[in-house]
Amino acid sequence: MTDPGCHLWWPDALGSPPHDAPWTPIRTPAFQRREHHTTGLHRLPGRVPDWAEDLFRVARATFIADKYARRHHTPDRWTRRITLSVPMTEHGRWQRPDVLDHLATLLQTLTGDFWTLDLRPLKGGHAQEAMIAPDEKRASEVALFSGGLDSLSWAATRARADDSRPLLLVMFHEINLKSLQRGVYAAATHRSTRPVSLLWMDQRPNGDGTGQRLEPSSRTRGLLYAAGAVRAATAHGVRTVHIPENGQVALNPPLTAARSAALSTRSVHPATLHRLNAVLDAVSDPGTGIRVVNPWALRTKGEVCRQALDAGLHPCHLEATLSCGRPPTRRKGRPPLANCGLCFPCLVRRSGLLHASGTDGTPYERSPWSDSLSPDRLTDWRALEHWLRTSYTPADLLTDTPLPPGTDREQAFDVITRGREELAGLWSAAAREASPRQHTT
Incomplete structure (x- = not known):
């Protein structure tokens, strides 16, 4: 039997379905935050071009479809x-075959799924009036800021740059971790030599009305964050968006x-x-x-941690960040801790802090070598053991997700080697x- 798949559509102001088919609408209430708080231009200093609004809309729709x-x-x-x-x-721009190909390939790379995109003309829309701010109020740099080690290190480094214009950090709310994210922001800016501003965005999904749990995997979340930062950057007149992630986790060899x-x-x-830059x-x-x-x-995780220390941060600032792929505080009845200590991002975090400062005082929920744990909790630890005992060659770097043209393969392989x-x-x-x-048991 052929899998019919899911047909989802984002309504426009007129609310008419795109075709005669069993389409499920993705309405604005799909997000917990009101629409005005997300797309309103009251927090941006200039106009957002239509193509950037389109990119953010399709990223939001993709994120909800993924859930x-x-x-x-x-x-x-x-x-x-x-x-x-x-x-x-800007329907004409997005309907070009090269754009559709880049976008569909980008989504398939992220999620491993087959995506068919029906980008139709927007009907009933209206342009918002932008609040135009003077040039000195506009940022000269834009970066994503998650509350993790890598984004903290980049923010702390750039906050001390010799630049009179602001550094804009775009932060997306992590469930149950808002206070932690604010604390990390304070750490990044406490020795700032330039203005630093924060654009806080909340894109938590609501249920779809079925009462069923939403899909737990969320491979399109990074695209949503990037599109939100691009949208903000266009309003500030900034032409580069920084997404700080250490090279070993960015490449993320299986x-x-x-x-x-x-x-x-x-x-x-x-x-x-x-692929995202090709779309842009x-x-x-x-x-x-x-x-x-x-x-x-x-840079490896350890090298990024060292950069953070060189930027004037104390090890306790690094230990108060978020790295976990499964934060305990999100699980019902669990302690309010940000890092489980067992997942692969936590293991990379442990290795980076240990490499940079010789110690790691992060309050983890568990440690794989000191607790009696069920086998399913040790899956990442055992997989890491297997990987470290297996040789890793340049060919392995290319067999999973191919590197794009122009990438220095030797440098990429060297990052993985140092990370190992x-x-x-x-x-x-x-x-x-x-x-x-x-010995004592």
């Missing part, structure tokens, strides 16, 4: 067929064959940024192109930690 289309309903419990209809102001391609996160992979090049106005770049692409050395250091430290316990 509404449950993977467990598919034959292989992963790969979905999603048809998504979104109204676009620890096992079962984690290949989109089964591992690819939100800042060079291929993802290449194709739809933006001539001569006003904007690019999305990863400033930490050639940091992770091996964590493994050795874990063995020393566990050894005295074994």
Whole structure:
């Protein structure tokens, strides 16, 4: 039996379905935050071009489609067929075959699904009036800021740059972690030598009305964040958006064959940024192109942590950040901790802090080498052990998600090699930690 897939559409002001088919609407209440707080121009200093509004709309629609289309309903419990209809102001630009190809390939790279995009003309829309601010109020730099180690390190570094114009940090709310994110922002700016402003965006999804749990995987979240930052950058007249992510996690080589391609996160992979930049090049106005770049692409986690210390941060600032892929505070009845200590992002975090400062005082929920845990909680730790005991070659770097043209493969491989050395250091430290316990039991 052929999987019919999901047909989802984002209504325009007139609210008419795109075609005669079983389409499920994605309405504005799909997000918990009111529309005006998200797309209103009251927090931006200038006009947002129509193409940037279109990009943000399609990213929001994609994010909700990703949550509404449950993977467990598919034959292989992963790969979905999603048809998504979104109204676009600059319909002619987005209908070009090269743009549709770049966008569909970008989504497939991120999620591992088959996407069919129906980008139709927006009907009944109206342009918002922008509040034009003087040039000195406009940022000269824009960066995503998550409350994690990598974004903290970049923000702290750029906050001390010799620049009289503001640094704009675009932050998206993490569920149950808003106070932590504010604390990390305070740490990033406490020694700032230039103005730093924060644009806070809340894009938490609501349920779809079925009463069922939303799809837990969310591979399109990175695209949503990037599109929101691009939108803000256009209003400030900034042509580069920084998405700070250490190179070893950006490349994110699978620890096992079962984690290949989109089964591992690819939100800042060079291929993802290449496809997104191709979309930006194709739809933006001539001569006003904007690019999305990863400033930490050639740094390991430990090197990024060291950069943060060099920027004047204390180790306690680094230890108060968020790295976890499954924060305990999001689980009902769990302690209000930001990092579980067991998932792969937490293991990379541990290795980076250990490499940079020789210690890690982060209050983790558990440690894989010191607690009696069920096998399912040790999945990432055992996968890391297997990966570190297996040789890693330049060919392995290319077999999962191909690198885009122009990428220096030797530098990319060197980042992974240095990252493996940091992770091996964590493994050795874990063995020393566990050894005295074994002798006393």
